[in-house]
Amino acid sequence: MNDTxxxxxxxxxxxxxxxxxxxxxxxxKDLDLTAPxxxxxxxxxxxxxxxxxxLNIIAGLDTPTRGEILVGGRDITSLPEDGLARFRSKFLGLIFQFHYLLQDFSALENVYLPAFMAGEGRKSALERAKTCLEAVGMGHRMNHMPSELSGGERQRVSVARSLINDPRLILADEPTGNLDPANAAMIGELLFSLAGSxxxxxxxxxxxxxxxxxxHIRYRLKEGKLQEEPLR
Ligand SMILES: Nc1ncnc2c1ncn2[C@@H]1O[C@H](COP(=O)(O)OP(=O)(O)OP(=O)(O)O)[C@@H](O)[C@H]1O
Ligand SMILES: [Mg+2]
Incomplete structure (x- = not known):
């Protein structure tokens, strides 16, 4: 499992x-990390x-002071701005604590737009967006606006959006940070089961x-480095 x-x-x-x-x-400080x-x-x-x-450095949203970051075998620190945007769109699914859904667009449009922007035809992008929303249990609320959804539902739409371009790597920053315990558990279950399937x-x-x-594996970021964190 460790060839490039x-x-x-x-x-x-x-x-x-x-x-x-x-x-x-x-x-x-001098941090190393490998994920197969x-x-x-x-x-x-x-x-x-x-x-x-x-996470922002791995997503190419911030630049490192030093070091090498290979995502899918390519060093993203040397990519120009347009190359970075293409890399993010094709390779990454991003989920944040705050959902960042576009308020003036329905759940379906929010999920479909990244595929459309990446050059996919409207019809097939819409079809795939529907499939992603169904996968997160939001098939029945596709035409609702973000303001009409609960926090947990909005985050489910964010998870669907992160999957639409079939990314190889999903980066999630505190994806349950804004949710109550029941919704946090539901989003955690969804995220790990979808990533698995x-x-x-x-x-x-x-x-x-x-x-x-x-x-599968946990690390603690402490004093600039990662150390393995056992399950308690
Ligand atoms: N643009 C910036 N300029 C200066 N300092 C910054 C900048 N961005 C982050 N920092 C500092 O870097 C440190 C790490 O911030 P970061 O947001 O990565 O922490 P975090 O582990 O995500 O924390 P949290 O759990 O609260 O989200 C903080 O001390 C922060 O103040
Ligand atoms: Mg943070």
Missing amino acids: NETVLRIRGLEKTFDTGADRLTII EGAQVAIVGESGSGKSTL YKKTLLLVTHDMELAGRA
């Missing part, structure tokens, strides 16, 4: 320093330990140890 083709994510010697004028804050195809990886860590910073590689960062407990 099957290694979805390989990070070597990652460093991230923020220069804030008064301060130089090194948040990530189909792995489900959870990263836990205290608030401010750098979890979102790490569609054989997606899943990397999530969370405070929620129950959610992290569902992953």
